Amino acid sequence: MNLKVVKNALGRLLQVLAILMIFPLIVSFIYKESLSDKLYFVIPILLSATIGTLLFKFSSEKGHIYTKEAMFTTASCWILYSIIGAIPLFLTPTNYHTFLDAFFEMASGFTTCGASVATDVEILPHSIIFWRSFSHLIGGMGILVFTLAILPKANKESTNL
Numbered sequence: 514m515n516l517k518v519v520k521n522a523l524g525r526l527l528q529v530l531a532i533l534m535i536f537p538l539i540v541s542f543i544y545k546e547s548l549s550d551k552l553y554f555v556i557p558i559l560l561s562a563t564i565g566t567l568l569f570k571f572s573s574e575k576g577h578i579y580t581k582e583a584m585f586t587t588a589s590c591w592i593l594y595s596i597i598g599a600i601p602l603f604l605t606p607t608n609y610h611t612f613l614d615a616f617f618e619m620a621s622g623f624t625t626c627g628a629s630v631a632t633d634v635e636i637l638p639h640s641i642i643f644w645r646s647f648s649h650l651i652g653g654m655g656i657l658v659f660t661l662a663i664l665p666k667a668n669k670e671s672t673n674l
Contacts, residue, residue, distance in 0.1 A: 514581055521572035522586045523593065527565030530594055533651055534558045534644075537601070541640035550638045553601040561597050591652075595620040598648060605641050608632060622648030 538554040578586075595616055602608075602615035608631045609615040621628040622645060634642065 514585065515576040517573035518576045518578055519582050519586050520568045521574050523589055524565045524569030524572055526590050527561045527568065527593060530597060531558050531562035531565060534561065536647060537640040537644040540643045541638065544639040546638050546640055550640055553604040554640065557597045557600040591620070591623055594623050598623065601641060601644060605637065607636050618645065619648055623652030625649050625652050
């Protein structure tokens with residue numbers, strides 16, 4: 514397996530996640546939520562952008578993306594997106610008492626499963642509610658299509674073998 518190509522793809526995907534997490538941050542500004550509610554998104558945005566940039570810088574676009582690399586990239590993307598996406602949920606002082614609860618919520622969102630551990634969704638800040646819903650939109654087939662269709666086309670040496 515060509516890990517440099519996988520790191521390149523994961524780096525770009527984490528940079529995309531950082532951009533996508535700006536939308537719930539905008540929602541928190543629109544609803545005039547507290548500074549702490551805004552920081553719940555700033556922290557993972559910076560984390561995702563930093564890790565993504567480092568992975569992208571210390572990787573290579575050269576090489577073949579075979580099915581093995583594409584499948585590993587997709588699975589890794591779901592896991593990384595769920596971990597980083599769970600940070601705002603975990604930092605919110607309601608509903609998600611452990612990081613595992615928040616991780617489960619995001620994993621179910623990004624895989625479009627829709628299962629939830631939240632007991633009272635109405636008490637969550639608007640930005641968190643938006644983030645939970647938005648994860649369904651960008652997850653599932655969105656990650657699959659982006660990873661398996663768009664990223665290999667960026668690399669002229671990619672193939673379906």
